[in-house]
Amino acid sequence: MVKYPDSDKTCRKGAISSWIVLILAGICESVWATALGKSQGFTKIVPDMVFIVGLILSIVGLALAMRSIPTSTAYAVWVGIGAALTVLYAMATGSEPISLARILLIIGLVACVVGLKIVN
Helix, strand or coil, X not given: CCCCCCCCCCCCXXXXXXXXXXXXXXXXXXXXXXXXXXXXXXXXXXXXXXXXXXXHHHHHHHHHHCCCCCHHHHHHHHHHHHHHHHHHXXXXXXXXXXXXXXXXXXXXXXXXXXXXXXXX
16 A cells, blocks of 8 residues: 555545545534524524534534545535535525525536545
8 A cells, every 4th residue: 555645635544534524514514504594693592502513513524624635625515515405404494495496506516516526
């Protein structure tokens, strides 16, 4: 097995766990974005606390994942997961209208995120 330098982000050591952490961080991004909307300008304590915890977990997870995933790929995947889940949650709860165009665009977004993983 080839030993890679610690600074080489192409090293596969820990890559699967980094992707799991990145996916969880993307989920947390969706949580904090949704909580921020529900906090009504930081006037409701429960959504405020969910926002703070979700934000911290999301950023820490992104930072940890970027140890072995290139920054551009990690950031794009993190944002893509967060955006897709935030829109899906809003549609599921009735906050946003459901339309074929929205669903197709989310599928396209997810396909691009998966594509980034495949080419990485």
